[in-house]
Amino acid sequence: MTNTFRGVAASPGIAIAKAFRFTNTRHVPQKQTISDADAEAGRFRQAVEKAKGEIEEIRQLTETRLGAQKAEIFEAHLFLLEDPDLVDAVLDKVNDEKLNAEYALHEVTEAVVEMLMELDNEMVRERAADVKDISGRLMSHLLGKPYATLTGISEETIILAEDLTPSDTAQLDLNYIRGFVTEIGSRTSHSAIMARSLELPAVVGAGAVSASVADGTLIILDAVEGQVIVDPSEEVLAEYREKKQRYDERREQLKLLAQQPSVSADGVHVELAANIGSIEDLMKVLENGADGVGLFRTEFIYMGRNSFPSEEEQYQIYKHVLEKLDGKRVVIRTLDIGGDKELPYLELPKESNPFLGLRALRLCLEREDLFRTQLRALLRASTSGKLNIMFPMIAVLSELREAKRILGEERAKLEQEGIAVSDAIEVGMMIEIPAAALNADHFAKEVDFFSIGTNDLIQYTMAADRMNESVAYLYQPYHPSILRLVNMVIKAGERAGIWTGMCGEMAGDQTAIPLLLGMGLNEFSMSASSVLPARELVGRLSKQEWASLSEQALTMGTQEEVQQFVEQRSQI
């Protein structure tokens, strides 16, 4: 009879195969008093040495399979085998309390695991699995029994287990193992992380699955929805075979696309970049093959804490992002606080109209100390990659000039201190205030690039608070008045020989992309998950054709007309 279990989709994919239950029974040893403590200690040391040898083998296997970085977990295991809190603690119990090595190991392991599990941090609690893994291996050696492994499987299988240890996961034979289900664990458990790098479908935390499933039962592992279907009907099975095929094809297609350049059907290159708020977002940027980072919102470094981040802290973060992007463009926006983003420790006076008040660059020019700290950190990091610095919320030229003057001063100071600063940094500004868009001709002569921030540009042009639901109908990104402003900015940039990007929601919007490409936008920065669909779309569009189509769109009177027009034309 069909039975369905739900769990956490830890590594996406769909697998259909027979179940195999994997158990590594835990041995709870008897407490014994020994007479020859030296011999007992020697026996334990021997077990440690054997375990080290085995883990070294697993480490090498993982290194060949997944690279040095993934293999490091086993270096950490080797480390544990030298850890005073583990090894010395066991030896102390043997010597001082005359306990047998098995029981001493059991007691120490329990204490360490309990201590780790008490912590209010999921990632650290997961490390308890490492300690159990090591301890189980040591116990097997002390008892002279083999430590059960998954290396012997020789038919297509989905593994069911209470949990998989790091060493279990590292030894999975990908020729036969199609996926796994664990009863406990989370997205951050080691087995989940491994599964993602092996691209092996996995559902974790599925509860008491394995106990109720006999070996050899056919199961569907749907690690997209996070469910396990045991003994499916023919109907469900057929449906899933089709689903699996579609999923695998789509995944292959996107993977190929992630490595391809962003080029229109008529051969025009554009940059499809991603927006990030923290370094945690970088993984998705790289996975989705973005051409760079078009907007790093640095305010998130300042939020959720009680004091300002230091220059050194910021420097480390910027340097890390630049290094990760490995020479691809990274546009870092200076602090944009105020409006809807507050910093309690900044103790700003309440304003009746925060979106029209002292925010972003306006605030930075008022609180120069803050601004200078950030600029120094940015300048110091500039030698680590392709840094672009971007100032937000500029309305008038004097603001831009003031910001550039301060940047120049900080650069000079650093150079005087003998600290290297790249001379290839591009300095640009956001265009999000209609006054700046209308004056773009003048701004273009004094910056290296523009980036249009559509969320604010729409809000300020329409005079409609984007947080206020009663006026939500005025959020109209395709309205001709918005498009005309955008077009003005792009054309002003073109005339001055600088590039123009866009970093609002609109840049990843499938209806807006054809128009923006046609107008001549050079860079589109969006959420990482939109990059590949955007690349696919751009590849189908002719820039030349959309140049004239977008001109037509600019003459229209309402958003509805534009939307209809684009939808009709882009289906061709």
Next chain:
Amino acid sequence: MLSQTYTVIHPSGFHARPTKLFVHAATQFPCKVNLIKGTKKVNGKSSLGLLALGLAKGDEVTLEVDGEREEEALKELGAMLTKIYEE
């Protein structure tokens, strides 16, 4: 004895990799290395000790070094507490 307090900035806190690197560096020094967070004090040469502190991003941790080459240890190990690691 020397001591100084640092803020952890590694986004996922001190786990496998940072812990391993820190402990490895700490064991190269002859002096005692202790780490203190709140009321908890652990041996900085033990990765289990370090894990037990549960250092997360934004946490303040005090590094205490005592003995031979303590100045050098403070400088090198302190820098390791407030940096971002590849993971």
